[in-house]
Amino acid sequence: xxxxxxxxxxxxxxxxxxxxxxxxxxxxxxxxxxxxxxxxxxxxxxxxxxxxxxxxxxxxxxxxxxxxxxxxxxxxxxxxxxxxxxxxxxxxxxxxxxxxxxxxxxxxxxxxxxxxxxxxxxxxxxxxxxxxxxxxxxxxxxxxxxxxxxxxxxxxxxxxxxxxxxxxxxxxxxxxxxxxxxxxxxxxxxxxxxxxxxxxxxxxxxxxxxxxxxxxxxxxxxxxxxxxxxxxxxxxxxxxxxxxxxxxxxxxxxxxxxxxxxxxxxxxxxxxxxxxxxxxxxxxxxxxxxxxxxxxxxxxxxxxxxxxxxxxxxxxxxxxxxxxxxxxxxxxxxxxxxxxxxxxxxxxxxxxxx
Amino acid sequence: xxxxxxxxxxxxxxxxxxxxxxxxxxxxxxxxxxxxxxxxxxxxxxxxxxxxxxxxxxxxxxxxxxxxxxxxxxxxxxxxxxxxxxxxxxxxxxxxxxxxxxxxxxxxxxxxxxxxxxxxxxxxxxxxxxxxxxxxxxxxxxxxxxxxxxxxxxxxxxxxxxxxxxxxxxxxxxxxxxxxxxxxxxxxxxxxxxxxxxxxxxxxxxxxxxxxxxxxxxxxxxxxxxxxxxxxxxxxxxxxxxxxxxxxxxxxxxxxxxxxxxxxxxxxxxxxxxxxxxxxxxxxxxxxxxxxxxxxxxxxxxxxxxxxx
Numbered sequence: 001x002x003x004x005x006x007x008x009x010x011x012x013x014x015x016x017x018x019x020x021x022x023x024x025x026x027x028x029x030x031x032x033x034x035x036x037x038x039x040x041x042x043x044x045x046x047x048x049x050x051x052x053x054x055x056x057x058x059x060x061x062x063x064x065x066x067x068x069x070x071x072x073x074x075x076x077x078x079x080x081x082x083x084x085x086x087x088x089x090x091x092x093x094x095x096x097x098x099x100x101x102x103x104x105x106x107x108x109x110x111x112x113x114x115x116x117x118x119x120x121x122x123x124x125x126x127x128x129x130x131x132x133x134x135x136x137x138x139x140x141x142x143x144x145x146x147x148x149x150x151x152x153x154x155x156x157x158x159x160x161x162x163x164x165x166x167x168x169x170x171x172x173x174x175x176x177x178x179x180x181x182x183x184x185x186x187x188x189x190x191x192x193x194x195x196x197x198x199x200x201x202x203x204x205x206x207x208x209x210x211x212x213x214x215x216x217x218x219x220x221x222x223x224x225x226x227x228x229x230x231x232x233x234x235x236x237x238x239x240x241x242x243x244x245x246x247x248x249x250x251x252x253x254x255x256x257x258x259x260x261x262x263x264x265x266x267x268x269x270x271x272x273x274x275x276x277x278x279x280x281x282x283x284x285x286x287x288x289x290x291x292x293x294x295x296x297x298x299x300x301x302x303x304x305x306x307x308x309x310x311x312x313x314x315x316x317x318x319x320x321x322x323x324x325x326x327x328x329x330x331x332x333x334x335x336x337x338x339x340x341x342x343x344x345x346x347x348x349x350x351x352x353x354x
Numbered sequence: 355x356x357x358x359x360x361x362x363x364x365x366x367x368x369x370x371x372x373x374x375x376x377x378x379x380x381x382x383x384x385x386x387x388x389x390x391x392x393x394x395x396x397x398x399x400x401x402x403x404x405x406x407x408x409x410x411x412x413x414x415x416x417x418x419x420x421x422x423x424x425x426x427x428x429x430x431x432x433x434x435x436x437x438x439x440x441x442x443x444x445x446x447x448x449x450x451x452x453x454x455x456x457x458x459x460x461x462x463x464x465x466x467x468x469x470x471x472x473x474x475x476x477x478x479x480x481x482x483x484x485x486x487x488x489x490x491x492x493x494x495x496x497x498x499x500x501x502x503x504x505x506x507x508x509x510x511x512x513x514x515x516x517x518x519x520x521x522x523x524x525x526x527x528x529x530x531x532x533x534x535x536x537x538x539x540x541x542x543x544x545x546x547x548x549x550x551x552x553x554x555x556x557x558x559x560x561x562x563x564x565x566x567x568x569x570x571x572x573x574x575x576x577x578x579x580x581x582x583x584x585x586x587x588x589x590x591x592x593x594x595x596x597x598x599x600x601x602x603x604x605x606x607x608x609x610x611x612x613x614x615x616x617x618x619x620x621x622x623x624x625x626x627x628x629x630x631x632x633x634x635x636x637x638x639x640x641x642x643x644x645x646x647x648x649x650x651x652x653x654x655x656x657x658x659x660x661x662x663x
Contacts, residue, residue: 050559073563077559085553
C-alpha cells in the first residue's frame with residue numbers, strides 16, 4: 001500500500017499538450033476513480049503512472065519515490081487492461097503466476113500464491129484453461145487475479161468493464177469494490193462511466209480536456225458540482241440547465257429567458273444582472289405545484305417515472321417516484337425544490353451557489 | 355406440395371436443381387484448369403520418369419531403370435546434397451535475418467513506410483534481373499566487392515566468387531538469401547502487428563525484460579505465422595532454379611547443381627527426358643516431407659482452440 005501523488009503533471013505528444021498540469025493526491029488504501037469523456041486524458045494519466053508513457057513535465061510520486069524515470073517493472077504496480085491483455089498461449093494459472101515465473105520463483109511458491117488469489121476470485125476450476133476458453137467476465141477476473149498475485153503497492157484499472165455486457169458490468173462493479181475492501185490496496189481506476197465512478201469511488205477525479213475539473217467524494221460532486229461540466233457529467237439522467245437571471249427586485253427568484261419564475265434558496269455569490277445558468281436535478285422536481293410543464297415523453301422504468309417535458313422552450317427531465325398517468329401534450333403541475341437549485345455563471349461555468 | 359417440373363428427371367435438370375449438382379457445375383472450371391495445367395504435367399513427368407524418352411523420341415516403359423541408374427550416379431547425389439545444404443543454410447539465414455528485420459520495422463522508426471517499401475524491392479525485381487546483377491557483383495575480374503576490398507587493402511587479388519566450389523556455394527546462397535528475406539520479413543512483420551501492444555505492456559509491468567518479452571510473449575505468439583512462412587520459404591528455396599541457372603549453371607564441377615537445375619540440364623540440353631523427369635520426381639518426397647512438417651506445425655495449438663469472443 002502506498003500513497004500516490006501527481007504534481008503538476010503534463011503530457012505532450014509532439015506539439016499537442018493533452019494534459020495541462022494535473023495535481024491529485026491519493027491517500028493510502030483509497031479507491032480513486034478518474035472519470036471523464038473520451039479524450040480527456042484520463043487513460044494517458046494512468047499510463048504515465050504505470051510507466052507506459054513518458055512524463056513530459058511534473059512529478060509522479062508513489063510512496064516516497066519519484067517514479068518519473070523508473071521503468072514499469074520497478075514501480076511495484078499492477079494494471080488491469082481494458083482488453084484484459086491475458087497471454088493467450090499460457091493457461092490461467094501460468095497467466096496469474098507470470099510475474100513470479102519471471103522472477104524465477106519456485107513452482108511451489110508460485111502455486112502457493114496463485115491458489116489463494118484464484119480462490120478469492122472463484123477461478124480455481126479454471127486454472128488449467130486457456131484464456132480463449134473463458135467468458136468475458138472470467139477473463140476479467142483472471143486479469144485481476146494476475147494483479148492480485150503481484151501484491152503490488154497500487155492497482156491500476158484502465159476501463160476494465162467496458163468490454164462486458166450491462167448486467168455483468170454491474171456485478172463485476174461490486175466484485176471489484178468488494179475486492180478492494182478486502183485487500184485495501186491503493187487503487188486508481190479509469191472509466192468514462194460516471195455511474196461506475198459514483199458507485200465505486202472513495203474519491204472521484206473528474207477530468208475534461210486535460211485538466212482536473214473537480215476532485216471529491218461521489219456525493220460531494222453530486223450535491224455541489226464545482227462547475228457546469230461536472231454538473232452535467234455527474235448524474236443520470238443529467239442535470240437540467242436553464243439560462244436566465246436573478247430577479248432585480250427579489251434575488252431569491254430566478255427568472256428564465258421566457259419569464260418563468262423559479263424560487264432559489266441558495267443564491268450564494270450570484271447577483272442580479274448577470275447571465276446565469278440554473279441547474280435542477282431531475283429528482284428535485286416534484287409533482288403538484290405551480291410550475292406548468294408540457295409533457296413530451298413519458299418513460300416508466302418501474303420504480304420511477306421519467307418525464308421529459310417542456311418548460312417555456314427548455315427541455316426538462318423529471319424523475320418522479322410516483323407512477324403518473326400523463327401523455328404527450330398534457331400539462332403537468334410541478335414544484336421545484338428551492339434548496340436543490342444550483343446557480344452557475346453562464347460565462348465561466350463556475351458554481352455561484354454556496 | 356408443388357409438382358416437380360418435368361425437366362428435373364433429366365441430367366441437366368438434376369445438375370441445375372440439386373445443391374450437389376450446382377456445386378459440381380461451379381467447380382468445373384477450376385477443376386479443368388487444375389487438370390490441364392497441374393495434374394497432367396505432373397502425371398506426364400512421373401510417367402516420363404519411368405520411360406527412356408528422349409527429345410524427339412517417344413519413350414518406352416523401362417520401369418525403375420532411371421532410378422536405379424540415378425542411385426549409382428555421384429552427380430545426382432551431389433545435387434541432393436547441394437539442394438539440402440542450399441535449402442537449410444539459406445532458410446535459416448532468411449529466418450534469422452527476416453525476423454530481425456521485422457522486429458526493427460515493427461518499432462517506431464522515422465520513414466517507417468518508406469523502409470517497409472524498400473524492403474520489398476528484392477522481392478519485386480524479377481529473379482533473372484537480380485541474378486544478372488549478382489552475376490556482375492560476383493564477376494571474377496570486375497566484382498565491386500573485390501574492387502572495394504582491394505582498394506581498402508584487405509585483399510591483394512580479386513575473389514574468385516563463382517569459380518571456386520566453396521565460394522560458389524556461399525555466393526549463390528547469399529544471393530538467394532537476399533532475394534528471400536523480404537517475403538519472410540514482411541510476413542513476420544504482419545504477424546508481429548497482430549500481437550496486441552497491451553500484451554507487451556502487461557509483460558513489462560509484470561517485470562519482463564525486453565529479452566523475456568521477446569522469448570516469452572512475442573516468439574510463442576508468432577509461431578503459427580512462422581510455420582506458414584518458413585514452409586513456403588523452404589519450398590521456394592528447395593525448388594530454386596533461375597538464380598542458379600543464371601549465376602553458375604550448376605558449376606564449378608557441379609558444386610552448385612541443385613536437383614532442379616540438374617533435372618533441367620539432363621532433360622533439355624542433355625536430351626534425356628526420362629532421366630531428367632526421374633530427378634524431378636525424386637524431389638517429390640522431400641517436398642512432401644516439408645509439407646507434412648508444416649501440416650503438423652500448422653495444426654492449431656491448444657491455446658488457439660476453444661470459443662472465440
